[in-house]
Amino acid sequence: MELISPTDLIFLLGESREHPMHVGGLSLYELPDGAGPDFVRELYEDVVAIEDFQPTFRKHPATLLGGVANVGWAYDDDVDLDYHLRRSALPSPGRIRDLLELTSRLHGTLLDRHRPLWEAHLIEGVPDGRFAVYTKVHHALLDGVSALKLTERTLATDPEDTEVRAPWALAPKMRSRSSAASPVNRLLRTVTDTAGAVAGVAPSTIKLARAALLEQQLTLPFGAPKTILNGKIGGARRVAAQSWPQDRIKRVKRAAGVTVNDVVLAMCAGALRAYLLERQALPDTPLIAMVPVSLRSEADAHAGGNQVGAVLCNLATDLEDPALRLATISDSMAGNKKVFAELPKIQAMALSAALLSPLSLVLLPGVVGNTPPPFNVVISNVPGPRQPMYWKGARLTGNYPLSIAMDGQAVNITLASNADQLDFGIVGCRRSVPSLQRLLGHLEDALKDLERAVCD
Structure with missing residues (x-):
């Protein structure tokens, strides 16, 4: 078990029904030329097949013997991806107003602390041949900059790059010497x-x-x-x-x-x-x-x-x-x-x-x-990508961060x-x-x- 840092603990202790403590994002994508009617379904199937979960996306607050909670992180070895990744559609004819109303409801609900503290929603039926992705992750796991950088790393600058990547499978891009140290050494360094x-x-x-x-x-x-x-x-x-x-x-x-x-x-x-x-x-x-x-x-x-x-x-x-x-x-x-x-x-x-x-x-x-x-x-x-980005050829046309x-x-x-x-x-x-x-x-x-x- 890993101890929860004081900074991250603030976001857990300060959370209530009135104060969800997750950061989120709403991304809009334009279908690539020649995309068929099953593009979003096939994209969903590609993403579901990615089951390599990095530690950040496997952890949730642990409850110790005696019922003491919010002291350390527990790690799930078997993440229920069908729960965390959800496929939705707007009522026809879908409007941006409907998309924002759905996002408003999703952003106001708490994450389940018995599961890893994140969700992703793949949303079809957006007007003008587009689809959307709404994601949220607890602020105790990632700040907004980290979340945006992870999302950016799932995308490609080449519209012909059709490899599908998922943020939960991406390892940290760089590791400092201190991050590779033992937990005891990291704790001593922090003190x-x-x-x-x-x-x-x-x-x-x-x-x-x-x-x-x-x-x-x-x-x-x-x-x-x-x-x-x-x-x-x-x-x-x-x-x-x-x-x-x-x-x-x-x-x-x-x-x-x-x-x-x-x-x-x-x-x-x-x-x-x-x-x-x-x-x-x-x-x-x-x-x-x-x-x-x-x-x-x-x-x-x-x-x-x-x-x-x-x-x-x-x-x-x-x-x-x-x-x-x-x-x-x-x-x-x-x-x-x-x-x-x-x-x-x-x-x-x-x-x-x-x-x-x-x-x-x-x-x-x-x-x-x-x-x-x-x-x-x-x-x-928050700094984002400086050039057009694509996900399986779909162009990212909007990337709206949503906070607390x-x-x-x-x-x-x-x-x-x-x-x-x-x-x-x-x-x-x-x-x-x-x-x-x-x-x-x-x-x-x-x-x-x-x-x-x-x-x-």
Whole structure:
């Protein structure tokens, strides 16, 4: 049995019916030229035949003698693939609205802890001769970056490559020397590294305090206003998804002298501002976004577990001028990232943990309703494939990441690059964030406003 790491244990202990703790993804594929009516069925049969399961896809929380749970991982030697891989179809005539409604229901249900913590759904009947794949995996097994990289490795850049690969059969692409060590050595290394991090933070305390507080370069939690997005949530979810050409976003980037991520954050800021305005719920002070930042090196890009840091960003939703809003967002991100850039990775993770620690308070009764939120929304930009990708010749036309909503954080916006486009996936509480799909229209309007403000 393998002990569950403290980071991964947080996602297990924090899960409830109202707070499913899995990350997911909705992928759209275009059938290859000449594909027959049985293409999806044959693809399903090819995938079912792949029964080589890597350890990540065989494990679930173990229950020890005496009923003690969530201490270690148990590994299934015989995975029931018929349970984990499911074939579905939309009611005819299938619409994208029907696909998103099905995905919303699937994303709101808990994974069975008595089985390995993942599912995949192959969905037929999507309009325009397409099919879809919805996958979900518990955040205790993989973070969003790892999950996306695994999916990417099942695909090919050559449309003539018809080999079918499945993510559960793919071994980690790279293994560091430490990952090959014995469990005892890995545990000792973890204890040593953690002790070193604690000791290492002390000498940089004065430097951090000066940078973060005196120079006000670091946005700190609990400076966010309370909004309708920051109350208690239910367990049902609604998802929305749409793609935008990268050329449009890069045109704004070049004209304003900012980063692509700055433009993305400004799009989200404009959309949230418009959504709250139409509900007469826009606060006078700016919304604050938590922006995850990957702390992985190339050597561990495909490893399991979680290596994610975070910065807080001023979204400037109190400003009506989209150009000024973009400039404010860019300045906020640059100042926050400067603080992290001056720290070793393990200390940067410790600082991220301090910024995210208020999220643990949502588990305490009455906290969400009686305290200001640490931040208002999570916005994550995940790197994806840079060129067209294919699965048995079927072209990947959309790859929408879907993440986690929780008490005090009723909306999550995650996007991934996909060849020449950016694919946005939005997850929200079905009850407390009505008409979630309107955010898609507001994102388009926000991008148009930025184009007029800085490009014309």
